[in-house]
Amino acid sequence: MIKNQDIIIVMVRSFIPSRELVEGYELGRPFKIELPRGITLGELAQTVLSKNIDQLGIMAVNGEGAKKNLVLSPGDKVDLYALLDGG
Amino acid sequence: MDMENKTVVGYNGRILRINLNERKISVEEPPTDYYQRYLGGRGFIAPTLLQEMSAKMDPLGPDNKLVFALGPLTGMPFPGSGRNSVGAKSPLTFAFGEAEAGGFWGAELKRAGFDAIIVSGNSNTPVFLWIKDGQAELRDASHIWGTEVAPAHLAIQKELGDKHIRTAIIGPAGEKLIRFACILNDITHAAGRTGMGAVMGSKKLKAIAVRGRNTPQMADQKIIADLGRWMAQNFKEKAAVWKYGTGHMMEGYSLAGNLPTFNFQDGGFAAVEKITAQAVCDQFRVEMYGCYACPIRCKKRVTVGSPYFVDPIYGGPEYETLASFGSNCGISDPKAICKAHEICNRNGIDTISAGATISFAMECFEKGLLNIKDTDGIELRFGNGEAMLKMLEQIVQKQGLGALLSEGSRLAAKQIGRGSEELAINVKGLEVPMHDPRLKQGMGLHYSVHPAGADHCSGVHDTLLEKGPQFEEWAAIDVNESIPSIELSPRKARLVYQFGLWRHLPNYLGLCVLVPYSSKQILNAVEAVTGWPMSYWRLMKTVERGITLAKIFNVREGFTPAEDALPRRFGVSQRGGNLKGVTVDPGKLSEAQKLYFQMMGWDEQGIPTRARLVELDITWALAYLNFPPKKT
């Protein structure tokens, strides 16, 4: 059984379509997600994006660029951006 | 008129010629070989301008030719096929000029029985061209001359009694010959770049109205129908633009250093979250809408009540507009940006050049190169939305400083002098779009060598190639190496050449780049429409043919490698942020340009070699390079 202290809640905003249905997910809108404590940014991206992980470009935590091995903290705000193209 | 008399499948086999000097209308039926060799779009434009014009002609005089060209895919019933190209000698760059637009007009022209329209001469009085089901006539446009884009469009529909008529139309800016005037399809879809609207205005051609009911036959209708179905089912998984349109990732751009800010002094904007596509949609969106046969519907229509009324009939700002009037002018007021967008479409000017020319003037003002007298009392400082709008109104009215700025940043800087040339961020006179060459170094190389100037629609977005979902399939065009975006090297030059040929292709086919097709699907679509056996190699050679002919056009105009220069600003670091310390190294750029020339088969002066013309099977173009004529 996972105890409450083993769970953290972070806010995620993804600009990449999510193939698997993640509860609360809406493209470009922040949503809350519960994750095991100690999870890294890269693991979170994999969870949220699933097979669309190859569309991932840069990531930010609390507005700052971040690398995938960063361990997330409760309340972090995560942004997942697609590879920057034209437009 | 016999609409069944077709020699080529997927096309109409007919090109419409309009001679405005003589008010003469004629139809040509080019041989199949012409279609196979040039495909369409930019591919039709380059040989026409080269063969039918002489050097050094006034781009706003009667000898310029204005070409509207469709691709083989234009008007075919599947997503992304609503596009057409427009080309002429540019009054902004005095080089090969060209732009694309979406919407419905191109598809309608295909159904009306033509693959291209070539307009020559200038009319004495305002006219519009009316094309319906294979027939064409010139009509008086005196009553709509001087009229803004939407009322002129609606007046034409009313006069002809059909609200399904599509128009390619100019606004008052085109009539006033503003050098970055554009042509708008169906009021909101702009063929924005290189001043094609001014060329149309110089010809006193207010609009081309079109109605058609016959889509040309395709070789394999089922493949096209299947592709359409597949895209309808899958686009939400593959393209995020459907939700807010372009500009939805501006915060990511800002973080990466790709969001031009304060006239390209920076690449990140502190108030970016206020001007993103989401912010605009959340506050001002009326609806999303789209182009012919496209379920993605990535266009946002906005309205604002106060302090400025923004008329929703003019659509809403795309990424380029959000950045050029927003961050690049230091402006965080989305209402002001929406209004600027509306003013541009209402009057018919390119939002990129307009925004970038104002950001240039703002920096001049802040650096004391322009003063409050020059601006008629306008505090033209970064961040001042009111001032930006006032100056934009001056530009479209050609009043005060606006008259000078309506010439574009390069010519304006020439007049202002005193080092202001360094602040005019353009290539060959075409203002740089909202992608920073310090991050996208291959794009910078492309901006510098592209015959039309700084065009982001045909360049390589390096960031997309760092890795990504399409990598595997790009191996088919021999792109199989992930290269860092900020690298500028021989292998990046190869990428700009090799992948660049593929990136140009949609502009030859009449296809929208935002529709997430794989390269194989594009290849299959061309085969299915035309029935011709296709290969990546054949398609890319067609593009190379087009670029080479455009290059020869420029060589004939006297362009040399000296004009293939990036603004010196990109040799200086952004002042902060993620990219601080990163510059475009002039030595590396020069080496990459030389390599690109060699790969394109151009000599050190940028002149295409005889061998390359032979290889591309366009030896006829030798005559335009002053080679001794050869007797065979």
Ligand code: SF4
């Ligand atoms: S993706 Fe957008 S711009 Fe492209 S065809 Fe569809 S609606 Fe038009």
